[in-house]
Amino acid sequence: MRLVVALLLVTSVVSTAACGVTRGDDSRDILMIIPNSPGGGYDQTGRAAVDVMEEGDITGGSFTVDNVIGAGGAAAMTEVVGEAGDEHTMMMVGLGVVGSTYSFASTYAVLDGTPLAQLMSEPEVILVPADSPYETIEQFVADWKADPGSLAIGGGSSPGGPDHLFPMQLAAEVGIDPNDVNYVSYDGGGPLTSALLGAKIDAGFSGPAEFIGQVEDGELRVLAVSGEERSPQETFADFPTLIESGIDLAFLNWRGVLAPPEISEERRAQLIGYLEEMHESEAWQEQLATYGWIDDFKTGDEFTAFIEEQDDRVSGTLEELGLI
Numbered sequence: 001m002r003l004v005v006a007l008l009l010v011t012s013v014v015s016t017a018a019c020g021v022t023r024g025d026d027s028r029d030i031l032m033i034i035p036n037s038p039g040g041g042y043d044q045t046g047r048a049a050v051d052v053m054e055e056g057d058i059t060g061g062s063f064t065v066d067n068v069i070g071a072g073g074a075a076a077m078t079e080v081v082g083e084a085g086d087e088h089t090m091m092m093v094g095l096g097v098v099g100s101t102y103s104f105a106s107t108y109a110v111l112d113g114t115p116l117a118q119l120m121s122e123p124e125v126i127l128v129p130a131d132s133p134y135e136t137i138e139q140f141v142a143d144w145k146a147d148p149g150s151l152a153i154g155g156g157s158s159p160g161g162p163d164h165l166f167p168m169q170l171a172a173e174v175g176i177d178p179n180d181v182n183y184v185s186y187d188g189g190g191p192l193t194s195a196l197l198g199a200k201i202d203a204g205f206s207g208p209a210e211f212i213g214q215v216e217d218g219e220l221r222v223l224a225v226s227g228e229e230r231s232p233q234e235t236f237a238d239f240p241t242l243i244e245s246g247i248d249l250a251f252l253n254w255r256g257v258l259a260p261p262e263i264s265e266e267r268r269a270q271l272i273g274y275l276e277e278m279h280e281s282e283a284w285q286e287q288l289a290t291y292g293w294i295d296d297f298k299t300g301d302e303f304t305a306f307i308e309e310q311d312d313r314v315s316g317t318l319e320e321l322g323l324i
Contacts, residue, residue, distance in 0.1 A: 028061025033091040035076035072100030072158030088296030094255035099160020113258035120293040123227030153203035162253035233292025
């Protein structure tokens with residue numbers, strides 16, 4: 001059950017045009033919609049995929065990339081559903097967009113689009129500013145348990161997204177009532193970074209690839225990683241997992257690609273084929289290694305079934321928290 005109160009979805013669009021050609025029925029040019037701000041996880045993944053497909057001439061055309069900002073991704077979801085039948089549009093999607101369609105009372109769910117492929121998954125990290133008093137995850141958890149509401153926990157996704165689900169699950173695992181967590185939502189990694197650097201929050205929960213520069217420069221400190229194993233990405237390889245730190249929790253985020261609804265099965269198969277060719281390329285494998293992403297590729301009906309499971313996961317968590 002979705003929220004009864006309808007919220008106004010305010011959409012701001014930032015565009016980077018790879019080509020100024022207007023797409024028509026016979027065009028090979030494609031629009032890639034990114035459902036949050038530049039620099040965030042969706043933006044990194046979407047632009048990496050676009051770069052690989054363009055450089056490899058996989059589609060035979062060019063891409064235009066549009067960052068559609070608003071409502072944690074629900075605004076972008078509304079836009080892509082509004083392009084029903086458009087066979088030259090794709091959209092990045094993930095756990096955050098699944099959550100935003102609930103928390104912002106969106107008319108449309110992720111499955112109202114046409115699932116194409118999951119591209120990757122990744123662990124999350126717990127970050128604090130360089131001058132934070134917390135040097136270890138144990139210190140942070142001890143203070144958090146003593147007074148949960150006194151620590152502001154930031155994430156780059158709306159309620160129901162990965163940066164919200166992760167601290168809620170961590171809280172429950174260490175004995176904190178998730179309803180007592182003081183969670184502050186930001187629309188993507190860029191605004192979350194500013195909040196951390198400006199000391200507006202005590203800790204941030206998000207994907208590691210969005211913070212490589214700040215961690216390498218010593219502006220941010222990583223307390224722990226949420227994967228079952230340490231990150232393969234060089235910048236984060238030395239940071240402990242929660243499991244290593246005695247907390248029995250592993251958490252993964254994921255991102256993939258949708259098309260609008262009502263496209264032909266022939267075109268869906270063709271778009272999936274482009275993504276399969278991209279996935280098999282050496283250039284894409286290099287992107288996975290660069291960002292420390294896990295190669296978690298699935299397509300078509302398998303991806304559809306996965307989204308259905310993720311939708312149930314998110315709605316169940318939000319119901320437990322009394323948010324829907």
